[in-house]
Amino acid sequence: MSEKLSGKSEMSSVEFVSDALRRRGAPTSIGPVKARIWHAARELGWTVSRTKDAWYADPRISLSADEVRDIEEATGLRYGRQELKEIDKIIARADALLEGADPDFHRPFVAAIRAFFGALDRTGTEG
Structure with missing residues (x-):
């Protein structure tokens, strides 16, 4: 199962790619940064220049x-x-299940679901 890259709430695609390359695409075990960039370029089939710009x-x-x-x-x-779209779909399904439920229960329950999924979307909750 894929894992979500945590970080800023509005991470651009360039920031995402840079972070993903550094964390997973070319881990520190490969060696110095230059070797890591070359490794990532080979793995992705990109030019070294393009990979360096993304890095x-x-x-x-x-x-x-x-x-x-x-x-x-x-x-x-x-x-x-x-992932945000998927979480919104899960919340919408939970809302649909709770239609007609006691309003005193419904609002706090949905707030708890949102808080739970929001916590998963914060830095340091990778996995």
């Missing part, structure tokens, strides 16, 4: 959906916006 989150680059998908497949991480 350092160069604000001038724009990543395609295919490139983000390459990172997701290579690292097992998923871009956070997808």
